[in-house]
Amino acid sequence: xxxxxxxxxxxxxxxxxxLAIPFCxxxxxxQLSRFDARVASQQxxxxxSADAKTAAPRPLQSLLPVDQIxxxxxxxxxxxxxxxxxxxxxxxxxxxxxxxxxxxYVLTLLRTDDGKALPVVRGWLPGDANAKADAAKVPAPPAxxxxxxxxxxxxxxxxxxxxxxxGGLPKGxxxxxxxxxLVNLVPYGVYxxxxxxxxPPAPLHAVPPAAAEGSGLDMKAFQNLGYxxxxxxxxxxxxxxWFRLVRREAEAAKDAALGILPEEAxxxxxxxxxxxxxxxxxxxxxxxxxGPADAPTDAAKDAAxxxxxxxxxxxxxxxxxxxxPAGDAGDEVPAGK
Numbered sequence: 558x559x560x561x562x563x564x565x566x567x568x569x570x571x572x573x574x575x576l577a578i579p580f581c582x583x584x585x586x587x588q589l590s591r592f593d594a595r596v597a598s599q600q601x602x603x604x605x606s607a608d609a610k611t612a613a614p615r616p617l618q619s620l621l622p623v624d625q626i627x628x629x630x631x632x633x634x635x636x637x638x639x640x641x642x643x644x645x646x647x648x649x650x651x652x653x654x655x656x657x658x659x660x661x662y663v664l665t666l667l668r669t670d671d672g673k674a675l676p677v678v679r680g681w682l683p684g685d686a687n688a689k690a691d692a693a694k695v696p697a698p699p700a701x702x703x704x705x706x707x708x709x710x711x712x713x714x715x716x717x718x719x720x721x722x723x724g725g726l727p728k729g730x731x732x733x734x735x736x737x738x739l740v741n742l743v744p745y746g747v748y749x750x751x752x753x754x755x756x757p758p759a760p761l762h763a764v765p766p767a768a769a770e771g772s773g774l775d776m777k778a779f780q781n782l783g784y785x786x787x788x789x790x791x792x793x794x795x796x797x798x799w800f801r802l803v804r805r806e807a808e809a810a811k812d813a814a815l816g817i818l819p820e821e822a823x824x825x826x827x828x829x830x831x832x833x834x835x836x837x838x839x840x841x842x843x844x845x846x847x848g849p850a851d852a853p854t855d856a857a858k859d860a861a862x863x864x865x866x867x868x869x870x871x872x873x874x875x876x877x878x879x880x881x882p883a884g885d886a887g888d889e890v891p892a893g894k
Contacts, residue, residue, distance in 0.1 A: 561806050574799045578792050585788030588781045595778035598625065602768050605629055614706045617675065623711040623750045628769035632709040632752055636669040638677075638698035642743050644731040645695070646678075647686035649719050651762060661686040663761060664731060664751075665698045666743060667705060674743065676734055676751035677705055680761025686730055696758050707752035708766035712736055716770075 561567055602625070614631035621627075646662035660683040666674040679698065684691030712735035715722045721732030731738060736749040753764040 559803075559807060561810060562803070567806075570799070570802065574795055577795045581788045581792035581795065585785050585792065588785040588788060592778055592781040592785065595775075595781065599768070602629070617669075617709075617748070617750075617752075620709050621748070621750060623709055623769075625769040627709060628711055629766045630709050631706060631755075633704060633706045634667060634669055634675050634752070635702065635704045636667045636675070637702050638700075639666045639668055639674065639743070640698055640700075642666050643695075643698065644729060644742075645686040645692065646731050646734060647726070648721065649681060649764075651681050651683075651764070658683050660684055661691075662734075662764060663695050664734065666739070666747070667703075668745070673746040673748055674739075675705075675748050676739065677707065678734070678751060678753040678764050680754065680757030681764050682761060687727065694760060696761065705752065705754065707754045710734075710751050710753060710766055711770065712749050712751070714770075717767075 562571065605626070612631055614633040617632045617634040620630055620632050642665075644664045646664055648659065649662050650657045650659055652658075660681050662681055663679045665677050665679055667677050668674050682691065682694055684694070686692060713720050713733045714735065715733070717733070724732065726732050731742070734751050736747040739747045753766055755763055757763055
């Protein structure tokens with residue numbers, strides 16, 4: 558019954574199923590492992606953040622470049638604040654016990670001993686960076702040489718929350734904290750990193766460090782989880798369709814062995830029989846009726862009968878004049894008599 562599985566057509570179907578099922582399972586498992594890795598990274602990031610609050614700060618140079626391990630670590634740097642290039646970072650949200658509050662960061666560049674500058678987010682203020690009253694609340698940075706300590710952060714990018722990468726901001730404002738954005742605003746080099754102070758001066762509020770990019774349960778992590786489900790569903794669908802096709806093919810082979818034609822074949826046979834029957838009766842239906850065909854024959858018979866009656870009267874003398882016998886009518890009279 559299942560010999561059809563060895564036909565060339567079914568060889569192709571079987572090979573496809575054998576390759577597709579493990580491939581879908583492999584891809585689903587890989588996506589699930591990516592989700593598990595992000596969950597583990599989130600836990601590690603939380604542990605590192607907790608340790609960083611109590612760990613001794615390390616020199617900035619020893620923590621660069623910033624990665625998932627060094628992000629959030631306490632870094633220290635020594636230098637002088639560039640008061641001429643203090644910038645406000647507008648439209649930044651800070652979570653508090655009262656909910657999310659809208660405000661702006663206060664960023665000041667620290668010129669280090671090696672000549673490069675380190676962006677330092679000194680704190681956050683509620684309000685609007687475009688409002689003069691709110692901007693006037695920003696305290697001046699300390700003068701002279703200072704040592705700053707804060708959580709190390711990687712440069713922001715267009716995917717960072719709150720970033721304004723489109724430009725068009727007023728002078729003295731910055732949309733994205735990154736070396737690429739600052740290099741056109743200052744005449745010196747800038748580190749590709751920044752720090753946020755844990756203990757800013759009043760009335761500034763401390764900006765908590767953000768999780769490193771690629772770690773934590775962000776949108777990409779849940780995308781991995783969704784792709785996991787999709788691949789496993791694909792594998793199940795291939796199995797379902799293979800069994801469905803095999804069952805349908807086996808039932809068709811069994812019916813053929815019993816001489817049972819499919820409904821399509823029965824319909825075609827019945828249609829052919831009906832057409833043949835209509836073709837056989839067609840000429841008889843289209844033939845003229847007997848009435849019109851016999852009408853000339855009846856008229857001829859009536860005319861013949863009428864002619865015979867007239868001839869009989871003439872021969873019997875029914876007209877009273879004494880008829881001449883038919884045989885005498887043709888006798889000739891001698892010319893001399």
